[in-house]
Amino acid sequence: MMKGRYLSQIVAFVFMALACLIVVGSLIYIISYIVIHGAGAISWEFISQLPQKRGIEGGIFSAILGTFYLMLGVVIFALPVGLLAAIYLQEYARQGRIVRLINLSIVNLAGVPSIVYGLFGLSFFVLMMKMGSSLLAASLTLSCLVLPVVVTAAREALAAVPNSLREASLALGATKWQTIRRVVLPQAYPGIITGLILAVSRAAGETAPILVTGTAFTAIIPRSPLDQFNALPYHLYVVATQVPGIPTEIKWATALVLLGLVLLFNLTAIIMRARLRAFKRKWS
Numbered sequence: 297m298m299k300g301r302y303l304s305q306i307v308a309f310v311f312m313a314l315a316c317l318i319v320v321g322s323l324i325y326i327i328s329y330i331v332i333h334g335a336g337a338i339s340w341e342f343i344s345q346l347p348q349k350r351g352i353e354g355g356i357f358s359a360i361l362g363t364f365y366l367m368l369g370v371v372i373f374a375l376p377v378g379l380l381a382a383i384y385l386q387e388y389a390r391q392g393r394i395v396r397l398i399n400l401s402i403v404n405l406a407g408v409p410s411i412v413y414g415l416f417g418l419s420f421f422v423l424m425m426k427m428g429s430s431l432l433a434a435s436l437t438l439s440c441l442v443l444p445v446v447v448t449a450a451r452e453a454l455a456a457v458p459n460s461l462r463e464a465s466l467a468l469g470a471t472k473w474q475t476i477r478r479v480v481l482p483q484a485y486p487g488i489i490t491g492l493i494l495a496v497s498r499a500a501g502e503t504a505p506i507l508v509t510g511t512a513f514t515a516i517i518p519r520s521p522l523d524q525f526n527a528l529p530y531h532l533y534v535v536a537t538q539v540p541g542i543p544t545e546i547k548w549a550t551a552l553v554l555l556g557l558v559l560l561f562n563l564t565a566i567i568m569r570a571r572l573r574a575f576k577r578k579w580s
Contacts, residue, residue: 330555334548342549346515347531350539356550358515360557362431362525363500365518367561369435370442370499375492377439378446385447386454387476406444413441414505422509432521434510441505442495449491453484482572489569493562500558503529528554 345355389395417437427433457480465475511530518525532550535542 327555330548330552334545334550334552337543337545337549338552343553346517347513347526348515350513350534350542352539352542352546354515356528356531356553358517359526359528359531359550360553361517362511362527363529363554363557365431365525366435366438366506366527367496367500369431369521370438370496371492373436373439374442374446374495378443378491378495379450379488381443381447382450382454383476386451387472387480402444402447406448409504410441410502411504413437414508416440417505417509428522429510429512429524430522431510431518431525434506434525434527435521437505437509438499438502441502442499445495445498446491449494450484450488453487453491454480456487457483485572486569489565489572493565493569496561496565497558500561501529501554503533506530507533528557 342355343360344357346358347356348354385395385398389398414437417433417440421427421433421436422429425433427436461479461483462475465479466472470478506527507530510524511527512524513531513534514524514526516523516526528550532547532554535550536547
């Protein structure tokens with residue numbers, strides 16, 4: 297009996313290690329392939345210049361700047377709405393049938409294809425709200441896309457805070473909102489930022505929603521939220537499928553820059569999360 301259990305544990309460990317090796321190995325292979333084929337085309341001119349002749353010449357500066365604006369817009373719109381919704385569902389709402397229905401809806405929204413969000417953004421933000429094809433409409437559409445991720449991560453982070461901290465704060469005379477703002481949220485910030493990292497990483501690589509709400513293959517840098525813009529996912533889609541004769545290394549270089557920009561944004565958020573955790577340990 298003991299020998300059979302020991303053997304089953306070994307088999308389970310081998311399969312888990314093999315699955316982990318496949319995932320990590322595939323990731324390393326993909327990143328290495330992109331670096332090998334795209335690193336040679338990356339230069340300061342490629343990053344700092346505007347695209348010319350439909351991307352065959354020049355650089356991708358307008359696409360980099362448009363992607364940065366898009367990610368910033370997602371943070372500005374999705375984080376406050378998602379955090380407030382999570383606070384209400386976790387701290388204020390009575391746990392019952394309605395809350396379970398809301399939770400089910402959030403889970404279902406997380407699985408909706410991105411093109412459906414794009415069509416929603418086209419009909420609601422672009423046409424009904426009369427924003428036109430713009431950076432604002434695309435940012436709001438992507439915010440709706442990643443909102444379930446932000447809400448779920450924020451709720452889990454709030455739920456992980458021990459109830460004893462809430463009870464101690466309330467026993468000292470603090471109000472419900474003061475307890476949430478000064479006790480619960482500082483403890484939950486690392487988990488909230490983790491959810492934000494996942495949300496922004498997904499939004500940065502989406503092409504379908506911005507394809508119908510605001511992107512244009514243009515070298516013009518947006519001057520206002522109501523201007524059209526270029527973004528790296530859309531730029532990569534165009535040069536890979538609609539520009540004949542473009543050098544292959546330019547396509548891979550564009551993909552490499554997109555990966556680097558997402559990694560840079562994630563590293564910034566990770567550093568912020570680490571500092572918040574250090575601050576929490578210092579004062580806990």
